Amino acid sequence: MILSPALFMTAVSGVIQLGKAARHARRDQLLSQDFSVLTTRFPVHDSQEIEWMAVDYVYRRRDLHHHCRLGGELDSLFTEQSLASGDAMELAKPTARHRSQVASCVDFLYEALRNEIPDAVDSKILRNTALDPRIQYIHKEWFTSTKPSGWARFGLELADVALDVIGSQPQVLGFDKKAEGILEGLIPSLDVLVDRVKLDGGGEQGFGERLVKTFVHSALVSVSQHPDLVTSKERWQPVIHGMIEPLKAEVETSEGLEFLAHEKLTRVVSGSMVHGALVAINNNADAFLKGDAGTKKLMGEITRTVLGDAVSIRPDAFNIVDALSEVGALKVYEATLKTASKRPELFMRGRSLETNSARQFLQNMVTVMQDMAPPPFDANSGFGSEIMSAALDVVGEYGTTRIQGKAGNKDWDTAWADVYSHLFADLMSGLKLGISKGNRGEVLQQLFTREQAVDLVKVMAGHIASHPHMAAGRSANSEVKEIARIAAQAISSDELGLLNAHDWRSVVSVMTLTAARNPGVLFSVNAEDSMGHEVGLELIQQVLRKAGDLMQREGRVTGSVLFGETLREALKVTIKAANANLVRVIEKKTTGDQKAHIQEVGLFIEKLNSMSLSDDPSTTMNADEWLFVFKYFISHILENGVGAVDEIQAVDIIEALKAETGDVNSWSN
């Protein structure tokens, strides 16, 4: 009789429903413990006992009794009365021949032992004999001893999986049948995922079965820890089918290397993948479940794209796990799911599915990490998955219709992959170049936490991607690379650590946005440009230099305010002001004149610091006041250059402060 999926479901969920969690845990414990049973040990005979057995043997052999009668070789062994009786052996009084007669009995015995033990007896004895009287009752053997068929055995093992989880996570039973919800979602997929013919034929469990068990285990654990994830079986069903089926298909098409793939994939799938998928689906339920995205197929394609490649066993295939680690692959998988929920068209074209673009994108990103990224984003740092997740976020957020329109539907799939992976390639190579120009090769690791470093890249990428002219190229973009280089050089310039990671994120964000809006103004669009296109960097370094001088000369004293938040805002103001006021002037000037404009900013900072540090209470400034004055005059200085600072008298500064006292606080924002 065939075990139907419905009955299969009854079997597994029946185990789950048995009762209270404690009872199940207990039962699980009882079932899982093996025990031994002692039976009677076989007697092991010594030489004297064998002699006794031999004498006994001869006495029982009536056909030998003629040897025991007068004149026979055993004639003094038994009493006459004993021989006559046949029911009561009685040895005669030992004579001188006693030993030799007993030895003859032993010969009779051994001859019989050699010749008279039929094969059947021998095999039975041998089969049933063991020195150790213990019999092991092993849980698994006990189950299999009843010889359930393959399909039923698989059901039992799945029940075992459920019990395993319940034993360690008994709370899974307290979730109003949510655990069953998972299984109900699984059932319709069973016929596809499990090779029943193979199972019932007595074959070993195949990949599909093992994957199902791994999935059920992971899903139950995830649910026990995050019961809020399970809302309905309608939500689970496509997830389960969509995840497992393509993986199974991926591996089954690879002949001869299934085991390798299974080992690897089981590790990858366990736990995180299921949980990640559930979270992603749950958080984006509307997009996944109600849209036109063909949820099940989309889910499957994403899974195949990421995890299929994760365990890729084809020599020429992309192997994401080798590049990113298993954990990294899972993070990318989660990120891909989230991206797909926002932008399913990235993974689908028309009515068909096309994930070549996604695969190409991931491959390109791995290359970026391996070949172009500086520490801490390089392949060995473990940042790869975070950067790829950030990249997917950016793609999902900014994958513009403009690109699609430009490339045309036919080319769209490869276009976006090229565009966005090049964007990150340019960013990474720019950062690498910028850092190499300074003396602080590890500045990013030292200054930024893991999350901050990734966020910095993401902010830059986001600003660039939001400006289609920068993100539309399908080859290396020198402008993007230059922005990144300058940002890295700027950060490296802060040798005293006047700004923290948060401050730099803010400054770099303004730098990038400014550059994106005004190509080639403050930041070079070409590495071969003259100094004029590095004005932005020069300005930043000038401000940093003056702030550093002040900190080294005065330290933290009253009136010394140019560091941290104040410095950050001063830099942002300078960049914005320069962008608005400096460019049209500076473009007409020589390099020397350009530098003079920038030096004037430094002179102004010195002037403000001098006033602020003086003993005159009327000129001493707090941070907000300093920043207000700086912002008030910076545009004028940048526009007029040499001599502009001299024109600004102390009284002008005091007047400005008095006029705007009420507004100064607004500068800190």
Added chain:
Amino acid sequence: MSLSYLKGFIAASVVWGAGCATTQTSGNSNTNYTDATVKQSHCQYGKDLVSLENIKDAISKFDDQSIAVLKNIDDINQLIAKTENISSSSRPEDALGCRFLEMEARVLLIEMPPQEGQSDPYTSAQEAIEDVKTLCTTTSDRRMCSVAGLHDATLFSRRSAAELKRIADSGSNVPINWEATRSVTQSFANHVNTKWPVLLRSSQEQENVTNAAIERSLFASACTADDAMTKINRRVSLNFNRDQNGNLVPYGKDSGELLAYIAVAMDLSPDDSCYRNPVEGNCRGRLANIVHLACLRAGENAG
């Protein structure tokens, strides 16, 4: 087949808790060989199973099981006292496990002679087996039920063989109580003649670890008995073989019949010509000798 198996599994699982809820204690309040210092703590299946396995490990290292049991008697009694003492607040599902452990511990003692003022270890073990078997009608852990079945099938034979061994091993200056010895032997023979064919037939029909264990255990008991009876016959031969009236005691016949029944039940003979009347003089000797040879071979193999 697979469907019914799975159904059975689920059904057994579902009713398991309910079945255990009705479990009663065995009522074996007097523990054999009980030491006054035995702790009366409650049964804890997981911990006590470990204790039991440790005891079994220790016993299995000895060639003579009765000596091994004596050496571990305190631990065994402690375990019995603990496992028969199930807390009133314990979960129902613990009952089977604890009863199982108590049964296992009591079975270890069955080869010990009854002590004055205490219940017979064999009787106590039998009651413990019955307790587990009763629970097994509703329990889901069939391993434990199978073990209860194993003990139920082999207990009498083990006990009888052990009694014969005790008689055989008693000092040569101790007169043999022929009435008791013949009674044990004849009773064992009757048991073999009536019970073993049924037990061994089911073993042949369904091969599993329990049935294999039953077969092995019965054969080991047969060999223990054979060994013991050979020694007793030897004693007979040294002129202790006469009863109070000076007549020869026909113990060769008693022992021969027991062995002949064993040969028939275990189908040890290469032909079945003697199976119809195994106690006839010639057949009896022939069949008994087949057991002799089989046990010798088994002993060689084991040694």
